[in-house]
Amino acid sequence: MATAYENDIIAWANEQAHLLRSGLLSAIDIEHIAEEIEDVGKSEQRELASRMAVLLLHLLKWQYQPERQGSSWFLTIKEQRKAILRRLKKTPSLNSSLADAEWWEDAWLDARTAAEKEACVAFDRFPEACPWPIENILAENWLPPSPATQ
Numbered sequence: 001m002a003t004a005y006e007n008d009i010i011a012w013a014n015e016q017a018h019l020l021r022s023g024l025l026s027a028i029d030i031e032h033i034a035e036e037i038e039d040v041g042k043s044e045q046r047e048l049a050s051r052m053a054v055l056l057l058h059l060l061k062w063q064y065q066p067e068r069q070g071s072s073w074f075l076t077i078k079e080q081r082k083a084i085l086r087r088l089k090k091t092p093s094l095n096s097s098l099a100d101a102e103w104w105e106d107a108w109l110d111a112r113t114a115a116e117k118e119a120c121v122a123f124d125r126f127p128e129a130c131p132w133p134i135e136n137i138l139a140e141n142w143l144p145p146s147p148a149t150q
Contacts, residue, residue: 005032041093048087048094049107055080055137056111060126061119063144074143081138098134105129 003011012029013036019028058077062069088094097103108130116123136142 051084052107053110057114060115064121065119066146
């Protein structure tokens with residue numbers, strides 16, 4: 001192996017692909033290839049969590065700052081929903097994340113933390129757990145009511 005995994009991952013990856021295509025299986029770096037394959041799945045999960053946190057952030061801002069509601073927030077909400085649904089359609093195994101309580105806790109915490117900064121609303125004013133069912137969160141035109149109307 002000419003390039004070490006730790007020294008140049010791109011060159012390493014290209015060499016590994018060449019070795020695989022050439023049938024030189026005894027020369028491949030099995031451990032690092034397995035690691036990289038697992039990381040692909042983790043990357044997809046991180047992207048889904050990031051998009052969900054952005055969506056939840058904007059839903060929180062919509063709910064807690066009704067005076068600032070506007071087309072920009074609505075468009076962000078709409079775009080994040082579409083991107084999440086597209087990702088779930090292309091990678092159905094990601095649906096298991098939506099049933100994972102720890103995954104939700106992380107996405108919700110990220111959304112609350114960002115909402116506190118962006119909306120200038122005290123962190124503890126937001127519910128500790130996401131109050132909305134996933135069906136509502138991903139529904140095309142659903143928006144949360146302001147706290148005064150609940």
